[in-house]
Structure formats: structure tokens, C-alpha cells
Amino acid sequence: MKNNRKEDLPFSMRGKSLLGQEMFKVLDKARRLEEEGIHIYHLELGNPRLQPPEEIIDACVSALKSLDVGYTSSAGHPSLRRALTLRYARSGQRAINMENVVISPANVIISQFLDLTCDRGDRVVLFTPAFPSYLAAATHIGLDVVGIALQSENGYDLTEQHIEAAISACPKAVIVNSANNPTGAVYSREILEHLALECHRHGIWLLSDETYGELCFGKMFYSLFPHDYPRLVIMSSFSKIFSIPGFRVGFSISHESVAEKLALSNSTLFSCLSAFAQLGCAAGLQVLDKYSAAIREYFAQRARECSNILNTSGSFRCMPPQSGFYIFLDIGRTGLDDFAFSARLLEEWQTAVTPGRSFGASYATSIRLATCGKYEDVIEGTHRVVRLAQELSV
Amino acid sequence: MKNNRKEDLPFSMRGKSLLGQEMFKVLDKARRLEEEGIHIYHLELGNPRLQPPEEIIDACVSALKSLDVGYTSSAGHPSLRRALTLRYARSGQRAINMENVVISPANVIISQFLDLTCDRGDRVVLFTPAFPSYLAAATHIGLDVVGIALQSENGYDLTEQHIEAAISACPKAVIVNSANNPTGAVYSREILEHLALECHRHGIWLLSDETYGELCFGKMFYSLFPHDYPRLVIMSSFSKIFSIPGFRVGFSISHESVAEKLALSNSTLFSCLSAFAQLGCAAGLQVLDKYSAAIREYFAQRARECSNILNTSGSFRCMPPQSGFYIFLDIGRTGLDDFAFSARLLEEWQTAVTPGRSFGASYATSIRLATCGKYEDVIEGTHRVVRLAQELSV
Secondary structure (H helix, E strand, C coil), X not given: CCXXXXXXXXXXXXXXXXXXXXXXXXXXXXXXXXXXCCCCEECCCXXXXXXXXXXXXXXXXXXXHCCCCCCCCCCCCXXXXXXXXXXXXXXXXXXXXXXXXXXXXXXXXXHHHHHHHCCCCCEEEEEECCCHHHHHHHHHHCCEEEEEECCHHHCCCXXXXXXXXXXXXXXXXXXXCCCCCCCCCCXXXXXXXXXXXXHHHCCCEEEEECCCHHHECCCCCCCCCCCCCCCEEEEEECCCCCCCHHHCCEEEECCHHHHHHHHHHHHHXXXXXXXXXXXXHHHHHCCHHHHHHHXXXXXXXXXXXXXXXXXXXXXXXXCCCCECCEEEEXXXXXXXXXXXXXXXXXXXXXXXXXXXXHHCCCXXXXXXXXCCCCHHHHHHHHHHHHHHHHHCCC | CCCCCCCCCCCCHHHHCCCCCHHHHHHHHHHHHHHCCCCXXXXXXXXXXXXXXXXXXXXXXXXXXXXXXXXXXXXXXXXXXXXXXXXHHHCCCCCCCHHHEEXXXXXXXXXXXXXXXXXXXXXXXXXXXXCHHHHXXXXXXXXEEEEEECCHHHCCCCCHHHHHHHHHCCCCEXXXXXXXXXXXXXXXXXXXXXXXXXXXXXXXXXXXXXXXXXXECCCCCCCCCCCCCCXXXXXXXXXXXXXXXXXXXXXXXXXXXXXXXXXXXXXXXXXXXXXXXHHHHHHHHCCHHHHHHHHHHHHHHHHHHHHHHHHHCCCCCXXXXXXXCEEEEECHHHCCCHHHHHHHHHHHHCXXXXXXXXXXXXXXXXXXXXXXXXXXXXXXXXXXXHHHHHHXXX
């Protein structure tokens, strides 16, 4: 391509403000080292490597073999929409129908939600530390992002004061994420209902990202599903709960007018998703309760084990997460910032983690460990985090 | 969901201007009729139902069975990027490397291209009739779309006058699509090079959609790949050539600075695509030349057969397409417009087609037939188009 790499091309405002996701850059860097034959301990991505339910793989393979490889509905495969509708309706907390359920990759739903509800310059509130895609999507769209910092002292819990601050910022939209990535916190029913009601009363759009809801072990999960406020969008994903992030399938539950827009956005953006991947997820729903009970127990055990390694080292202090598989770790005492620590950890200790600033500008003294990879790698990777700290005389 | 369906929710400008793709609405309507037990003749979507290369299905199944279901690189699976790089580099027309190749669903590339290069209010030129996603993506972003009408008299060919008109409109971006959907036209090397050079000289972004390039039978296909203008983006898809639209995998070739933005956009929007689907496509590339020779012959035969049915009926006159599997048919003499004709055809003759206005506002007297579905259905569906015309005394 000649030597025109540095050419200053006239990208649009949105083109200029693309951030991407830091942990995918870390993944790329780690994969390049792997191509050189170096073994890497992957703790950067929430990329669960457990055995998914065989029902999912079987249904997907069987759809492929029967050549179910054509287009399907933009709103999602009817079988999967129906299965989700039944599952949620069975809770009896609210009547919904298929028109409320739209299938899209969960990461896309974040962009779609902001794109459908906010114009350039509008304000969106995030509670930080927050999943990087919220900031990446909001920045891409040109939104004014207000981060309301949760406190590590109380386990990054959401409180009435945080909600008051959020509403006072007069945002167009708020994103809440319980169970939380990266902190592992799980918010109470009372506080989530309070947030939803306040948003409803003030005409504020609310996205409730419930991707890790099925993975709560330290505290009871509360879904905002029972509330049919028209500006409330519930989203979740099959990636984490079934250990199949590569399927790229998630879903939203929303008011019919919103769901119609989400389906139109799917149609405009990517036409539809793979039928075979969606049929796999539909088969998985049949065994979800049994499977999730087992992996909840598994992740609880991992969270304890990794927290123990860190806490008994004397180099770190961390609270064991109440859900999921992330540990948001304060590395302030090492004297290195998040980028420097992560870079040295990868180069010297072959261990990939995500720098804290991916989750908000003020988290330069934190890193996130994802403990959902291969067991031996996660344990060894956690030990290597400790070893780097000890090398730094902490 | 209570009776709040009609609630007037405050969507963003982009949210309000979503169009989606008309043929997916037709598909949904047709599928609802099918659920009532009615057999539908599908001529609405370019949803090829041929047998894909078994290498693709085998590689995809094998990746699934070996649980390759985690995240992969946002820019695309390295195996597929490498295989594409080698394939294009082998032509010897231009040196490229993996950094020029990004994997994304082809429909997403259209949105990404416009999003990265154009701001709200900027102008984009389409040559019409044009694939509906161009208009849907441009409208969603708030662009000023200028359609330059090609003429049916000369088989909807692109000429110097059209290019002059395009450049005079002072657009930020132009989209060109040879081989063409919906007209089946294939533009000459001379005219495509002229367009690319004019865009380059005037600093205009150019998207060359080459999705149907491998499916040319009436005329030689010319790819703009040899030209390394920094504002030129080549895109294509595996959907049509391998009869696997459900895989949702396409790719772009562009200047490294542009490719970097496209990968960042992937990361922001959908994180990454399925590794197993991409590995399937990589396996397909090994047999592409053999497979495409066979299906080119097959589609040429279909195009002749369907054109014959229409032309010998006395009700219609159409030029057989030079590529792909679409027939853009003038129904003016029936006295019905495109929407009325399509609706009656679906209701009375159980045959689904796409109304002409999906391809530009001025095509109210055309419909598009996709002849790539099941053989018997396509032939019978084409006969039913004739029968409706005869019922209307044409």
C-alpha cells in the first residue's frame, strides 16, 4: 500500500471519536505474542472457557448440517424470541409478548439504545467504574458522558446519593449494570426500583444491562423486568451465562415502540443474525436453570480462590466479588499506573489484564482481572500479578 | 404491556429516521403466512438456497465441536484475513497486507463507511436503482442523498454523464455497485476506473460494493482493487457467492488508516464476529474458484429461463441480467403501482417480491424478482407474476 500510512484522511466527527474496547487491543497484542510461541495467561477478556451446554453445540451443528444458513427475521429467529418470551412471562411478574423481545448482539444493543434515544451533545450518565462499551458507544455518538463514581469502600454499591446525582445531571439516558462488570457488585431490589422510578418520573431513558444477572452468588439478583416503564430497556446476553461469547447473541426486552425501532436498527445495520447460532441459544434456554446453578457455584469458588491468592500475598487487598468473574484490583501501592503495570505484566510475566482506565478516566490505579479463562492459567496468572507487585517491593 | 403501544416516545433524530430494509418486512409477512400453513414462493430476498461448499459447513462444524466459541480479534479472525490477503495479493495487481483487510458483515460495512466519512447533512451520491441498505444507512445518519438515475433503455449501464453528474453534486461520498443489485448490470473497466479517478481527484470517498463480482456471466467483471487511492474502500460478502447469507460474514479492503477505523468501529459496535463462521469462510476460499464457476453457470441458466418466461408471456419485456440473480421488472403496464402489485401477488398468488421503491423513490412501476431460491419455487413464482399481470388484462 505504498507509504501512505500516515495520510491525514478527512474522517467524520464520529469517525474521529472512535475508541473501541481496550481489552480487545490487549487481546490482539497477547495473540501476537502467542504467534511467536509465547504462552500467555489470559485475564484480560471476560471470555469464559467453560464447557457450554452440549445442547447448544448440538442444536447449532444440526441447524448447520440441515443447511439452515439463509436469512432470518431482523428482529430475531422466532423460536428464540418465543422461548425468551415464555421464560420471562413464566415469572408472572409482567405480561409480555414476542413483540417486546428483539435479538441482537448485546454490545450492539448498547450502541443502538444510545443511538435511538440520544442526539449529539445529549447527556448520558454512567455509574463508574463502568463496562468500556458504554463509554465507547457514547463517545462515538458524540454524547456528553457524566460518570458518577461509586466508592470502593462500600464495595462499589449503588446508593440513593448516586441516584440523586444522576437525576440532577438532567441526562437524556442512564445506564445501570447489576450484576456489575468490573466490580462484581450486585445492587439491591430497593435501590434499582428507586432508580427506575426516578428515571420514569423524569422522562429519562434507562438501559438495565443484566448480562451477569444469572451469575450472582454473593447476593440475590434483582431484574428490572417487572417494571413496564416505556423508556426502560432491559438487555442481556448469552455470552457469559452459556460460555459462548463467540456466538454473538444477546437480547433486549422493551416497550413495543422501542422494540420496533431496535428491530429496524438491526435491519438497517446488519440485516439479521445467524439462524444456527440463535437456534443453539434457544436449545440452551431449555437447560439454563440447571447449567447456571452449576456455573454459579464454579465462579463463586474461583472468585474466592483468586481473592485469597491476592489477599494472602500481603501485596493487595480486595473484596471478593458477589457475582460474575471479575476482580477490580487497586494497584496504587505498586507505584505503577494501570497502563505501565499491565504492559510490564504482559512483557515480563506473560499475563494479560485490562487497565483500569478502560472503565473510567479516574481508575489509573486499578486493573481488572477476568477469572473465567482456563483454570490453571487463571490461577497462575493471578500469582504472576502478585509476583510483579513483589518485584516492585510491595 | 398495557395498552401503551401508541405512546409517543422521544426518539433521537437518528432513531426517528430508521428505515430498515423493505424486503425483510416482506419476508416477515411471508413467514407469518407460512405459519398459517400457506406455501409461499419466495422471490423477495437475495437468499440463495443452493448447496454451499461442504468444506464451509465441515470447517464450521469442526470449529464448533472443538469449542472455538470464544472471542476473536475485532478486525477479523487472522486465518480469514490472511487467506483473503493472499487471494487478492495473488492477482499481482497491488501489494496488500493483512492490515488492509477487515472482516465485518457486508451490510454493516455500508453503515460504517458512511458513518466514518460523513457527518449529518453531508451529501452522498447513489446511482439508482440502488440496493436499499445504502439509502437506509444514509437516511439513518442524516445524510443528503442524491440519487442519479441510470436508464433502463441501455440496461442501467453507468456512463460518463452519470459520473459527471455525480461529481458536480459535490458529494462527500459515492457508492458504486458493479455487478449491480437490482439491475444485474456489470460496468466496464473504463467507466469504473474513470469514476475512481474522478473521486480521487476531487477528494471524494468511494465505496465499491463488489458483492456480486464473482457472479458475472454476461460480461467480464472488473474490480477496483488494483487502485490504492486512500479514500477508496472495496467491500464484498461471502453470502451470495457461497450461498451462506446466514453466516453474516463479509469484508473490506482499504487504506490502513481506514481499515484501522473500521476495526475500531467493529470493536465499538459488536466486539467481534463468530470465529467458527469465519473459519468456515476461510475453508470456502480454498474452493472458491471451482465453486463459483459452477454457480455462475447455474445462475446464468436461471436468468435466461426466468427472462424467457416473462418475455414470452407477452405481458412483460425484460433484458436478461448480466450477473447475479435479480430481475428488475417494469410492471407499469399492469396499472398497479409496486406496492399494490406486490401486495396482491402475495395475497392472491402466494408470491413474495420486493417493491421497486425500495431501490429509489422513482421506481413505483418496478418490482425486483430474486431468482436464487428453490428452483421449482422460483419458476412457479415467475409464472405467478405473469398470471397476476394477465388477470389485470396485460
